[in-house]
Amino acid sequence: SxxxxxxxxxxxxxxxxxxxxxxxxxxxxxxxxxxxxxxxxxxxxxxxxxxxxxxxxxxxxxxxxxxxxxxxxxxxxxxxxxxxxxxxxxxxxxxxxxxxxxxxxxxxxxxxxxxxxxxxxxxxxxxxxxxxxxxxxxxxxxLPDAAQGASHVRDIFYRMGFNDQEIAALVGAHALGRCHTTRSGYDGPWNASPTAFTNFFYTELLDNTWVPKKWSGPFQYVDKPSGAFMMLPADMAFKTDPVFRTHVERYAADQDAFFADFAKxxxxxxxxxxxxxxxxxxxxxxxxx
Ligand code: HIF
Known part of the structure; x- marks a missing residue:
């Protein structure tokens, strides 16, 4: 104990x-x-x-x-x-x-x-x-519900005292690791190097076509055509919401800017x-x- x-x-x-x-x-x-x-x-x-x-x-x-x-x-x-x-x-x-x-x-x-x-x-x-x-x-x-979108994500992170730029900088941590069916119910990693801290969350989000995963599990996205990588509905909000997306585009293009803003x-x-x-x-x- x-x-x-x-x-x-x-x-x-x-x-x-x-x-x-x-x-x-x-x-x-x-x-x-x-x-x-x-x-x-x-x-x-x-x-x-x-x-x-x-x-x-x-x-x-x-x-x-x-x-x-x-x-x-x-x-x-x-x-x-x-x-x-x-x-x-x-x-x-x-x-x-x-x-x-x-x-x-x-x-x-x-x-x-x-x-x-x-x-x-x-x-x-x-x-x-x-x-x-x-x-x-x-x-x-x-804590955030991965099944929801931009307004929920804002509610949760504004409650902690973050602004849109800070939220968009934090979400880059979803370059790391994976979802487990035994934990959240979702499945798969966000990219091919889940044990390296990179700006790949942003580049994968922007560069891929994301389609609903065909399965009996919770609604999530997979990349087309490989199906090897995933996005949560809440992740997808960072592509569809215009304010979040401005930051996502900047961090995808500039890894140093991402690292500096993430660190803070x-x-x-x-x-x-x-x-x-x-x-x-x-x-x-x-x-x-
Ligand atoms: Fe996550 N996150 N997170 N997350 N998260 C999961 C896994 C990781 C959200 C949901 C999930 C952040 C924000 C959000 C990490 C780090 C951070 C999983 C999968 C879900 C469902 C859990 C599992 O099945 O094992 C949502 C809805 C968020 C708001 C957008 C933070 C910014 C990205 C704050 C953050 O730092 C990490 C790392 C993992 C991987 C864990 C693993 O075991 O590999």
Missing amino acids: SADGEAKVTADSWRKIDFQNVYKDIAALLEDEDYDDGSYGPVFVRLAWHASGTYDVRTKTGGSDGATIRFAPESGHGANAGLDVARARLEPLKKKYPHISYGDLYTLAGVVAVQELGGPTIRWRPGRTDGKVATDCTPDGR AFAKLLELGVQFPADAPVYEFKALD
Whole structure:
């Protein structure tokens, strides 16, 4: 159980931790040839985002502080299906570094994954606490529903405090990983290199003809003619909505612009609702060789 580790985490116990070492240890957990496409990186990014993306800017509830994603009922919310796999993979590091909070561990895992899969440097600060309990879980429905379109996506991300440009920059993370029929019900990767952080979400979205997948599963798109790659209905909103599309075209044409804007928006996402100690250091970790 995690109770021992939790008891030791106080508001400033991060001071005892060498986060460069934690970074290295998370990086060592990424590769596994028997898991998915060979990397836990994509599911670590999804864990970091789902731990954070429950934030409501109006009520100032949710977010990664306290990491309520590990408690029922939030752990069992439909949007979080499969994230137990990522949490279990990281659990040995909570044992090794009992002073790290779960919120810091989960968000740092997302940073490590983005960077080690070839993405931009993400500024990151420690200071999240373990001081929340199951009754602090956010209500179901705070994370986006992949079956819906642009107005729903805006509702969800405006609630977190993002604007259209930031939302369009974030969605590029769907270059990573895949959908699993056993988790979301959807199926397949977004492109041919799901373990590399690229701007391929945008280029594939614009360059392919996307057609409804013919199957008995949930409505989604596949590329014509190969059928090897997928788009969620919510992803397709970034092609059809004219404002989102302006940003998508820019990021498809300019990977550096995407990397710069993603780095800012993703760092902001991971910090939503967290009260950092005034002297918490901001890390810019170097990717390992
Ligand atoms: Fe995802 N996302 N996401 N997502 N997501 C899935 C998988 C990943 C949405 C739905 C899904 C973001 C936004 C949205 C990642 C990262 C981010 C899956 C498939 C669904 C259904 C889960 C599964 O079956 O395993 C929706 C509707 C979003 C709003 C548009 C973020 C921007 C893109 C915020 C983000 O960073 C990653 C990485 C994965 C791949 C996980 C894996 O296990 O490979």
